[in-house]
Amino acid sequence: MKTKIIYALLFLPFLIFAQERTVSGKVTSSDGVPIPSVNVLIKNTARGVVTDFDGNFSIAASQNEVLVFSYIGMKPKEIVVGTANIINVVLEDSAESLEEVVVIGYGTQKKAILTSSVSSIKGEELSKEPVTNAAQALQGKAAGIQIIASDAPGSASTVIIRGLGTIQGGRDPLYVVDGILTNNINNINTSDILTMNVLKDAASLAIYGNRGANGVIIITTKKGRSGKMQISFDSYTGIKDILSTVKMADAASYVIYSNEAIQRDLRRDDDPSNDNNTSGFFPSNQQYNTNWLDAITRIGRVTNHNLSLSGGSDNITAFFSVGYNNEEGILKDNDFDRLTLRSNVDYKISDKLNFGHNVSVQLANVTPKGYSAFTNAYKQAPIVPVRDEQGRFGSSTAFNNVGNPVKDLHFQDEKQKYFKIQASFKADYKIIEPLTFTSRFSVETENGRMYNFQDRLGSFLANDPGNIEDNFEKDNENPAKTRLSVTHTNNYRWFLDNYVTYNKTFLEDHTINATLGITAEENRSEFLTGTRNNVPLNSNLKYNLSIGDEDNTQLSGGSISVMDRLYSYIARVNYDFQDKYLFNASFRRDGSSKFQQGNKFGNFFAVSAGWVLTEETFMQDGIFNKLKLRASYGELGNQNVPFNIVTATTGSGGFYPFGPNQDLQQGITITGTVEEDLTWETTNEINLGVEYTLLDNKLSGEIDYYKRVNSNAVLEIKLPDVFGFDPYNSHVGEVTNQGVEVLLNWTDKINDHLKYYIGGNFSYNKNELTKVTNPFFNEQRGGNIDNGQYTKKIAVGQPLGSFFLYEVIGIDDRGEFVYDDVNDNGITDEGDRKFFGSYIPKYYFxxxxxxxxxxxxxxxxxxxxxxxxxxxGKKAQRFSNENIEQSTFNNRWTSGGPSNTGPIAFNDVPLSSDYYLESGDFFRINNITLGYTLPENVLKLFSKIRVYASAKNPLIIKSFSGYTPELSGAPLGTAGIELNAYPTLQSYFIGINTSF
Amino acid sequence: MKNLIKNTIRIKVSLIVFLLLIISCSEDFINVEANQETEEALTADKAPELVNAVYNSFLTWQMSSFSWNGVTSITSDDADKGSTPGDTGTDKNLLDALAFDASTISFAEVWSAHYAGIQRANQAINRLQGFEMEDGLKNRLIGEAKFLRALMYFRLVQSFGGVPLITEAPDPQAENASDVLKRATKEASYALIEKDLQEAIPVLLNKNQYNAADLGRVTKGAAKALLAKVSMYQNKWPEVYSLTNEIIASGEYGLTTNYEDIWKEIGENNTESIFEIQSRGETPTAGVQGYSATQGARGTGGWGWGFNTPTQNLANSYEANDLRRDATIMFRGEILFDGRLVPNDADNERYNQKAYSSAFSDAWETGKNIRILRYAEVLLMNAEAALKQGGDAATPLNRVRNRAGLGNAPVVNQQAVWNERRFELAFEHDRYFDLVRQGRAGTVLRAHGKPFVDGKHEVFPIPQEQIDKSGGILVQNPGY
Structure with missing residues (x-):
């Protein structure tokens, strides 16, 4: 027996020699990056190797053995050795891995045991969209998050999470970038984002207490990976143009329309003798036929480059990136460029102590141009030339008040420069096994410099060919022919977070994860402005405040905001039993310097529970791979309410000129009253959700129902005028949002060559002002369109931002609008207005x-x-002799051709009516991308090259006749009103992604 | 065992560190002081500033500019809406046609601006009374604020009849807060106005007693002149007569030699001026917002919106050689005193020259002082009172006529004085109210083609929004 074994051992090497050979290859990720430290194991043996820094491996194996490749966060892969000597393997990310981790406030949590509603979007999903602000790339990618996109260069989109909860309070979500709580992410390079998590329900938001009510967007930036240095370079360039234009009347139509409007006025006045007087008519043979939109716009251009380095050793990992974005907007001379730099470094000092710092820098240059140019181009008459034969700017002062938009752009001479630094420094110290202490100090500071140079004389002369220099500020001893204003702004904030995390599993089944800590923060902003008259026009001098008049026309102003400080306690505990029964409670006690003594501290909390049905034995064999039910309830705050002190009115609100020289004497008065105990707004939210994965993980999704009630919404109280006080703010409202979110994704692989996914998300939200408790809340009006007309009103029982208008029920036999006489008093008055719905969509998807x-x-x-x-709004605002749309011309009522759809040509400012209200429904293709990754065998230096072409907004289906149905603004301001709005653009890009 | 001890020590150490962090960063951290001036800043040394802020309320658009011109001039036979037919100026077409109603915005602006100003005056008066300061200055400042409050209430009564009378800061949280909305009678309203003026007269300084730097402040003479006018609106002719006589006898005032000069920069605060709104056009500006721009000539080469234009009727009514015609009206194609051409193809034939600012033409805040009370009006009040009372009406009347380049009045009667008031005070926010006072608004305006309804149009409608807000306590004027 013994001998046999010895023989066998003796022969074994020969047997092996006979059957085994060396197989080698390279392991890469799906995006072509080599993966070091992948375990390569021969199945059912103990033999194995690990890939090197370049992802290479080499192992002895026989033909019918199976190689198993495994790596954390990747799907394991098995390959039969076969006859090949080289086996290259691509490992895919394990999207549905149970270990998937979600970044939540002050920590992370396994997605599998999450009991709150959080939408997670990967960085690569966001960077697919060629936008400068990553929030815009969220549009359409997650349920419950409404994004009102803006295509203006460098602008931020409006983000509304689960409906609008407030009018007077802050409406924007809180952004958290690597632990830094901030107002926006304009400075974040989308390519640097690893994940974006949107916290939507009270369970996830309560840890942000007083700033949680509008939702929180957590951004985690990329970190270095140890192993071989990875270098990526990405670049794209593209062109932009207006997606949908409006056909305006040409000169001939304009003249006919305007003359008919003049005739209408003559026939309506009390003098019958002038009814056929044509002396005020525009002549029909017009010299010019200007297309104003063409005159102010150009094809926009965008270029974006991004370089990143990632690498490290066992003890230090580092990520560095530099990104540059340059955009020439479609409005002439409206330019934007931005440079971002980021350095994220992590040090492993000892087994117990880790330290890391994330630092980012942004530099942005903006050449702003007023978007009122779009409205002026819409309104200016086509018979006005851009410039006349003598080269002077065309002027319409003789017959309307619209500026020459080309002239206005020409004389708008502004520059803005911004510099922002965000940095956080974090240490984790493992005190004893389950207990870790984390301390983080973060700081953010932004400086802005704005230069505004006005060539006032030039603008005056260009306004009207009849203006001569002698008339400019006539008799003013020293007219301000030019004026320069320079403004410097600064805002900063710092945070200190200290917390301990306890994480332990007892008796195999019981896991407790707890966090307890304290945070403090401070922020403040200030600005300083200097103004000087008669600074020379020379381009090298005009931004220099030290040249110009030496008299007392020099002005300066500035202010420093009151210090805003918070001091808060945070706590969270999470318990799960066998990953099956899940419980979570979180708490934040927020103390804010904003509120008066005794009202500073607020307590916010949430409780939630989940049940993972698929962990139950009775569910093991069903079609579900995963099925989880969860419920949460909690209370959130919005401390971003208007300040509750009455400041004295001084300066131009109080001063008065006395004496022979009219020297100003200061004045001071109090024009308001306050509610002294004004505090944060309180929102209570209930959320019920189900998460599911089924059909072999191919189908996955979530369904959520929520109801959130802002029970002490701040609304404006307008006392009757006789009190003589300005409106003031009071907690008198209740705003309810309730809705349903559905997320559905299907991922499948037909064969090794073809795989695909289909995803959809759908959100329904019902918004309503459900209650108001003060008699002097008198339904604040808004949506003023600068022609004396308002369009919106807040009222109980209506959604916020509801339109409140007259209803046009027909055209009478003289071609005039007939308005519904709601109060039946025979005249059209305020009592005839009705609600027509809100700009806030009920459904988005x-x-x-x-x-x-x-x-x-x-x-x-x-x-x-x-x-x-x-x-x-741009159509409804019309003053006399402004241009009309071609369709308005075509559909107008004339005595020869009565129309029942359009009124007679008129010059009156129209009443705000539903005639100008249109459906906001739209469906837009956000992005189409076609990419091609070069086969590996043609690459030498590069590990990956992908080229792509992409179209942004190539198609929109909408019924709105204007430039864009996506109209952001304040709920009682221009939200949902197209006036001075930037159009939606279509853009086409080509780009390249490389790594080496 | 050794490990356990070591771990225990570590836990203790870290707990101590944690507690230290809590203590070192206590909750005092969030006690931050406000960095802006609040109510506490209103101490005795701010007394003049509190009153200055009352004057300041006369510079606003709502108080003194577009709406006020609409309500006081465009409604009358002196002015048309003007501008282009299509430009309604929000509601000026409705004012012109007497087709307005309670929702017409101009009334809402006038109502709210006056009460905002009254609030400032109440605040100044009530705060000053509690201040420890030199009595003379304190009383004078209170007197100024009382005059300004009286002026605002007078304008409200002229516009709306009896109005809610507020003299202290009402508490909006009070249970019966709405009671302050109750309208006082016209008589009670006048009583308050008279009381304010009577209290102001003794404490105010005469024009020549003020320091130069205080030029523009309310004087004793101004308070008397306003009291005379208020008395005239109540047909208290003996009071009118004695007050105007006092002013005349004081010798402080006289007529500007050249009528046109009154509205030029050189005519500001001159001998004829009794009270005017001071307006500064130089930066930093402190002028009446949009006053000149809304009334400037419109069209190519123009400098304004072209509203509130003199009617043909006014232009035709002047006697031949009346210098006031050309001084009041800028005609299309006219070369103005400063050489400026009113464009030959301006949109309107005539514009209001009294609003024209030579120095700042189209600026939003020009240096145009608005004349509220002039010596010429004192003379005309004196003449009218003399007619009612018995006395010498011819002398004051003829002084006004002679200055305008006219001979003595052929007939000295009430109609002659009324006519003189029209020519002398055109576009000085007087005509509509004057016609109502004279009891002939219906006759005159209907003859002018306006649908004046007796018993209705003598006053304007209270803004509907205010009526709605009051829950029925604020009652609308008849007919609206």
């Missing part, structure tokens, strides 16, 4: 599709919303 076929990839992302209204 995204639908996404993608496929990969061999080296090709293709994706389509869409977004749409339904159930809202938009007001065509």
């Amino acid at each position: 995204g639908f996404n599709f993608g496929l990969e076929y061999n080296n090709f990839d293709f994706s389509v992302d869409t977004y749409g919303n339904f159930g809202n209204k938009v007001y065509n």
Whole structure:
């Protein structure tokens, strides 16, 4: 027996020698990056190797053995050795891995045991969209998050999470970038984002207490990976143009319309003798036929470059990136460029102590141009030339008040420069096994410099060819022919967070994860302005405040905000039993310097529970791979309410000129009253959700129902005028948002060459001002369109931002609008207005599709919303002798051709009516991308090259006749009203992604 | 065992560190002081500033500019809406046609601006009374604020009849807060106005007693002149007569030689001026917002919106050689005193020259002082009172006529004085109210083609929004 074994041992090497050979290859990720430290194991043996820094491996194996490749966060892969000597392996990210971790406030949590509603979007999903602000790339990618996109260069989109909860309070979500709580992410390079998590329900938001009510967006930036240095370079360039234009009347139509309008006025006045007087008519043979939109716009251009380095050793990992974005907007000379730099470094000082710092820098340059140019181009008469034969700017002062938009752009001479630094320094110290202490100090500071140079004389002369220099500020001893204003702004904030985390599993089944800590923060802003008259026009001098008049016309102003400080306690505990029964409670006690003594501290909390049904034995064999039910309830705050002190009115609100020289004497008065105990707004939210994965993990999704009630919404109280006080703020309202969110994703692989996904998300939200408790809340009006007309009103029982208008019920036999006489008093008055719905959509959704076929990839992302209204403000604002749309001309009523759709040509400022209210429904293709990854065997230096072409907004289906149905603004301001709005653009890009 | 001890020590150490962090950063951290001036800043040394802020309320658009011109001039036979037919100026077409109603915005602006100003005056008066300061200055400042409050209430009564009378800061949280909305009678309103003026007269300084730097402040003479006018609106002719006589006898005032000069920069605060709103056009500006711009000539080469234009009727009514015609009206194609051409193709034939600012033409805040009370009006009040009372009406009347380049009045009667008031005070926010006072608004305005309804149009409608807000306590004027 013994001998046999010895023989066998003796022969074994020969047997092996006979059957085994060396197999080698390279392991890369799906995006072509080599993966070091992958375990390569021969199945059912103990033999194995690990890949090197370049992802290379080499192992002895026989033909019918199976190689198993495994790596944390990747799906394991098995390959039969076969006859090949080289086996290259691509490992895919394990999207549905149970270990998937979600970043939540002050920590992380396994997605599998999460009991709150959080939308997670990967960085690569966001960087697919060629936008400068990552929030815009969220549009259509997550349920419950409404994004009102803006295509203006460098602008931020409006983000509304689960409906609008307030009018007077702050409405924006809180952003948290690597632990820094901030107002916006304009400074974040989308390519640097690893994940974006949107916290939506009270369970996830309560840890942000007094700033949680509008939702929180947590951004985690990329970290270095140890192993071989990875270098990526990405670049794209593209062109932009207006997606939908409005056909305006040409000179001939304009003249006919305007003359008919003049005739209407003559026939309506009390003098019958002038009814056929044509002396005020525009002559029909007009010299010019200007297309004003063409005159102010150009094809926009965008270029974006991004370089990143990632690497490290066992003890230090580092990530560095530099990004540059340059955009020439479609409005002439409206330019934007931005440089971002980021350095994220992590040090492993000892087994117990880790330290890391994330530092980012942004530099941005903006050449702003007023978007009122779009409205002026819409309104200016086509018979006015851009410039006349003598080269002077065309002027229309003789017959309307619209400026020459080209002239206005020409004389707007502004520059803005911004510099922002965000940095956080964090240490984790493992005190004893389950207990870790974390301390983080973060700081953010932003400086802005704005230069505004006015060539006042030039503008005066260009305004009207009849203006001569002698008339400019006539008799003013020293007229301000030019004026320079320079403004410097600064805002800073710092944070100190200290917390301990306890994480332990007892008796195998019981896991407790707890966090307890204290945070403090401070922020403040200030500005300083200097003004000087008669600074020379020379381009090298005009931004220099030290040249110009030496008299007392020099002005300066400035202010420093009151210090805003918070001091807060945070606590969270999470318990789960066998990953099956899940419980979570979180708490934050927020102390804020904003509120008066005795009202500073607020307590915010949430409780939630989950049940993972698929962990139960009775569910093991069903179609579900995962099925989780969860419920949460909690209380959140919005401390971003208007300040509750009455400041004395001084300066121009109080001063008065006395004496022979009219020297100003200061004045001071109090024009308001306050509610002294004004505090934060309180929102209570209940959320019920189900998460599911089924059909072999191919189908996955979530469904959520929520109801959030802001029970002490701040609304404006306008006392009757006789009190003589300005409106003031009071907790008198209740705003309710309730809705349903559905998320559905299907991912499948047809064969090794073809895989695809289809995803959709759908959100329904019902918004309503449900209650008001003060008699002097008198339904604040808003949506003023600068012609004396208002369009919106807040009222109980209506959604916020509801339009409140006259209803046009027909055209009478003289071609005039007939308005519904709601109060039946025979005249059209305030009592005839009605509610027509809000600009806030009831439904919004995204639908996404993608496929990969061999080296090709293709994706389509869409977004749409339904159930809202938009007001065509630029059309409704019309003053006399302004241009009209061609369709207005075509549909007008004339005595020869009565129309029942359009009124007679008129010059009166129209009443704000539903005639100008249009459906806000739209469906837009956000993005189509087609990419091709070069086969590996043609690459030498590079590990990956992908080229792609992409179209942003190539198609929109909408019924609105204006430039864009996406109209952001304050709920009682221009939200949902197209006036001075930036159009939606279509853009086309080509780009390249490389790594080496 | 050794490990356990070591771990226990570590836990203790870290707990101590944690507690230290809590203590070192206590909750005092969030006690931050406000860095802006609040109510506490209103101490005795701010007394003049509190009163200055009352004057300041006369510079606003709502108080003195577009709406006020609409309500006081465009409604009358002196002025048309003007501008282009399509430009309604929000509601000026309705004012012109007497087709307005309670929702017409101009009334809402006038109502709210006056009460905002009254609030400032109440605040100044009540705070000053509690201040420890030199009595003379304190009383004078209170007197100034009382005059300004009286002026605002007078304008409200002229516009709306009896109005809610507020003299202290009402508490909006009070249970019966709405009671302050109750309208007083016209008589009670006048009583308050008279009381304010009577209290102001003894404490105010005469024009020549003020320091130069205080030029523009309310004088004793101004308070008397306003009291005379208020008395005239109540037909208290003996009071009118004695007050105007006092002013005349004081010798402080006289007529500007050249009528046109009154509205030029050189005519500001001159001998004829009794009270005017001071307006500064130089930066930093402190002028009446939009006053000149809304009334400037419109069209190519123009400098304004072209509203509130003199009617043909006014232009035709002047006697031949009346210098006031050309001084009041800028005609299309006219070369103005400063050489400026009113464009030959301006949109309107005539514009209001009294609003024209040579120095700042189209600026939003020009240096145009608005004349509220002039010596010429004192003379005309004196003449009218003399007619009622018995006395010498001819002398004051003829002084006004002679200055305008006219001979003595052929007939000295009430109609002659009324006519003189029209020509002398055109576009000085007087005509509509004057016609109502004279009891002939219906006759005159209907003859002018306006649908004046007796018993209705003598006053304007209270803004509907205010009526709605009052829950029925504020009662609308008849007919609206």
